[in-house]
Amino acid sequence: xxxxxxxxxxxxxxxxxxxxxxxxxxxxxxxxxxxxxxxxxxxxxxxxxxxxxxxxxxxxxxxxxxxxxxxxxxxxxxxxxxxxxxxxxxxxxxxxxxxxxxxxxxxxxxxxxxxxxxxxxxxxxxxxxxxxxxxxxxxxxxxxxxxxxxxxxxxxxxxxxxxxxxxxxxxxxxxxxxxxxxxxxxxxxxxxxxxxxxxxxxxxxxxxxxxxxxxxxxxxxxxxxxxxxxxxxxxxxxxxxxxxxxxxxxxxxxxxxxxxxxxxxxxxxxxxxxxxxxxxxxxxxxxxxxxxxxxxxxxxxxxxxxxxxxxxxxxxxxxxxxxxxxxxxxxxxxxxxxxxxxxxxxxxxxxxxxxxxxxxxxxxxxxxxxxxxxxxxxxxxxxxxxxxxxxxxxxxxxxxxx
Amino acid sequence: xxxxxxxxxxxxxxxxxxxxxxxxxxxxxxxxxxxxxxxxxxxxxxxxxxxxxxxxxxxxxxxxxxxxxxxxxxxxxxxxxxxxxxxxxxxxxxxxxxxxxxxxxxxxxxxxxxxxxxxxxxxxxxxxxxxxxxxxxxxxxxxxxxxxxxxxxxxxxxxxxxxxxxxxxxxxxxxxxxxxxxxxxxxxxxxxxxxxxxxxxxxxxxxxxxxxxxxxxxxxxxxxxxxxxxxxxxxxxxxxxxxxxxxxxxxxxxxxxxxxxxxxxxxxxxxxxxxxx
Numbered sequence: 001x002x003x004x005x006x007x008x009x010x011x012x013x014x015x016x017x018x019x020x021x022x023x024x025x026x027x028x029x030x031x032x033x034x035x036x037x038x039x040x041x042x043x044x045x046x047x048x049x050x051x052x053x054x055x056x057x058x059x060x061x062x063x064x065x066x067x068x069x070x071x072x073x074x075x076x077x078x079x080x081x082x083x084x085x086x087x088x089x090x091x092x093x094x095x096x097x098x099x100x101x102x103x104x105x106x107x108x109x110x111x112x113x114x115x116x117x118x119x120x121x122x123x124x125x126x127x128x129x130x131x132x133x134x135x136x137x138x139x140x141x142x143x144x145x146x147x148x149x150x151x152x153x154x155x156x157x158x159x160x161x162x163x164x165x166x167x168x169x170x171x172x173x174x175x176x177x178x179x180x181x182x183x184x185x186x187x188x189x190x191x192x193x194x195x196x197x198x199x200x201x202x203x204x205x206x207x208x209x210x211x212x213x214x215x216x217x218x219x220x221x222x223x224x225x226x227x228x229x230x231x232x233x234x235x236x237x238x239x240x241x242x243x244x245x246x247x248x249x250x251x252x253x254x255x256x257x258x259x260x261x262x263x264x265x266x267x268x269x270x271x272x273x274x275x276x277x278x279x280x281x282x283x284x285x286x287x288x289x290x291x292x293x294x295x296x297x298x299x300x301x302x303x304x305x306x307x308x309x310x311x312x313x314x315x316x317x318x319x320x321x322x323x324x325x326x327x328x329x330x331x332x333x334x335x336x337x338x339x340x341x342x343x344x345x346x347x348x349x350x351x352x353x354x355x356x357x358x359x360x361x362x363x364x365x366x367x368x369x370x371x372x373x374x375x376x377x378x379x380x381x382x383x384x385x386x387x388x389x390x391x392x393x394x395x396x397x398x399x400x401x402x
Numbered sequence: 403x404x405x406x407x408x409x410x411x412x413x414x415x416x417x418x419x420x421x422x423x424x425x426x427x428x429x430x431x432x433x434x435x436x437x438x439x440x441x442x443x444x445x446x447x448x449x450x451x452x453x454x455x456x457x458x459x460x461x462x463x464x465x466x467x468x469x470x471x472x473x474x475x476x477x478x479x480x481x482x483x484x485x486x487x488x489x490x491x492x493x494x495x496x497x498x499x500x501x502x503x504x505x506x507x508x509x510x511x512x513x514x515x516x517x518x519x520x521x522x523x524x525x526x527x528x529x530x531x532x533x534x535x536x537x538x539x540x541x542x543x544x545x546x547x548x549x550x551x552x553x554x555x556x557x558x559x560x561x562x563x564x565x566x567x568x569x570x571x572x573x574x575x576x577x578x579x580x581x582x583x584x585x586x587x588x589x590x591x592x593x594x595x596x597x598x599x600x601x602x603x604x605x606x607x608x609x610x611x612x613x614x615x616x617x618x619x620x621x622x623x624x625x626x627x628x629x630x631x632x633x634x635x636x637x638x639x640x641x642x643x644x645x646x647x648x649x650x651x652x653x654x655x656x657x658x659x660x661x662x663x664x665x666x667x668x669x670x671x672x673x674x675x676x677x678x679x
């Protein structure tokens with residue numbers, strides 16, 4: 001039980017690359033914090049520095065108020081679950097789980113009691129005498145968790161613990177991890193590259209990019225009020241749609257038509273060095289079939305007509321892909337996100353809007369469809385630095401706000 | 403398809419038999435000679451007409467053979483243990499750490515392995531005489547370790563590289579010191595490698611003739627391969643062929659035992675289940 005504080009923590013490798021830059025983060029006692037970001041963003045390095053497996057180049061790391069920069073991993077009293085599980089193959093499940101206790105020189109009886117208890121929590125009791133080679137992936141994963149919880153450490157560190165499981169098991173184990181963390185109320189730092197995991201598991205999510213923290217907050221806040229283009233594009237599945245928008249006499253010219261803007265955004269755009277080109281972001285669920293909305297809702301948004309490319313019916317709703325003309329929005333952040341998704345060299349023709357419409361919509365492939373979108377939910381980003389211009393005091397208020 | 407597989411099996415079978423016959427015939431011939439009486443030694447028959455254990459009795463009756471056997475076992479075992487322990491530490495460092503001079507170390511050990519031993523015999527002889535090591539156990543153990551180490555480092559670092567590094571990190575997180583992580587997690591997993599290396603090094607020391615004949619002069623430290631060459635039989639006028647053959651058979655026995663003993667520990671797939679793979 002302890003809080004973890006990172007105070008301007010940086011990591012420079014001998015070859016000159018900076019993996020982590022001035023990370024400030026306070027993790028409260030018992031909190032479940034997720035570090036998420038594309039590969040190479042420094043999240044695993046940060047975790048390894050908390051663990052003590054990597055030296056800290058500068059800054060200070062405090063666990064339970066005590067500076068631990070120069071302490072060996074074994075003196076920090078924290079447990080870690082590895083992506084590869086890292087079970088000791090020459091030992092049985094029982095011996096694996098007892099290993100940290102035996103190193104701590106506890107007596108046999110206490111060890112057995114603690115191992116049995118942890119095994120019960122993770123439903124491993126019947127597997128205690130097996131070797132790791134005879135376990136399935138999910139069972140190995142649970143043994144790795146068992147080895148971490150058995151000695152009741154100050155904190156858990158988890159390095160993508162679920163990424164080696166198949167999709168179905170991963171969802172199942174996600175709830176196991178979540179329940180376990182609530183039950184034990186132990187401070188947990190969890191690294192993942194999967195934004196769904198980040199959204200569903202954490203009390204707070206830390207989004208990292210290029211070794212720096214982009215935004216920290218509860219999942220819903222990151223989703224609704226992204227501070228910049230990177231956070232907006234990273235969180236959400238399917239991800240936010242991005243369009244280019246040109247500022248012209250109090251309105252925005254986009255491929256969806258002229259988008260009106262409110263006073264607050266106008267003020268932002270009045271400065272001499274204000275951008276002329278913006279990036280407009282809309283989440284898929286903020287579109288709706290124009291036939292299905294009432295007058296009250298209609299007034300809050302605007303409509304456009306576009307040819308329907310593909311309709312994916314999910315049962316509960318429909319994912320509709322619309323072709324729109326105009327250039328695809330580009331910026332360094334968006335390119336990085338595309339590269340991380342493996343889509344950097346696959347852009348398709350023109351730009352495509354992903355929309356999530358009600359299941360009742362009668363939309364069919366190939367037709368031209370009238371679609372409405374909510375102006376209160378759109379975001380405007382400055383392409384040069386990715387800043388969210390619609391954000392005011394941490395809240396996004398759409399384009400129309402006064 | 404069935405035809406071709408049967409034919410392939412027959413072809414491979416014949417080839418295997420040929421290789422085994424080629425390799426084992428001299429060994430069997432020596433065994434056959436060792437059981438022959440002096441009179442029938444040169445009769446050219448593979449199966450002895452008269453069986454005798456006289457040759458074996460002769461060699462064990464002479465003090466020089468028994469003494470040489472003791473020397474051989476002692477020297478080879480000590481050299482093996484030291485070379486494997488030192489080699490394990492060096493190989494662990496090479497496979498896990500990035501330290502300045504790593505390439506140089508690997509290069510030098512390779513250089514030693516390739517150096518013609520013959521060219522070193524005369525200097526070694528002089529050095530050992532000056533230091534008083536000539537004709538002693540350490541006088542042979544030291545050069546054996548020198549030449550066995552590169553071999554040990556090479557085989558062991560290949561084994562260490564196969565062990566997932568996460569295991570060591572996990573051990574450290576579980577509260578182990580660097581030493582405990584090595585002893586309790588890494589070393590047990592590297593056991594097949596350690597035993598393989600031990601066998602190779604032992605055989606190298608056991609078979610050496612060049613150093614043994616150059617750096618010894620009396621029974622004090624003469625090893626079996628050398629003692630064999632000094633064999634004269636029961637009397638000076640007797641033909642020692644039978645006795646030499648018997649001794650040759652006897653000295654292969656420890657090697658076979660050594661290999662059989664350790665072979666059971668060379669289980670493949672010891673690391674399976676450690677990490678997803």
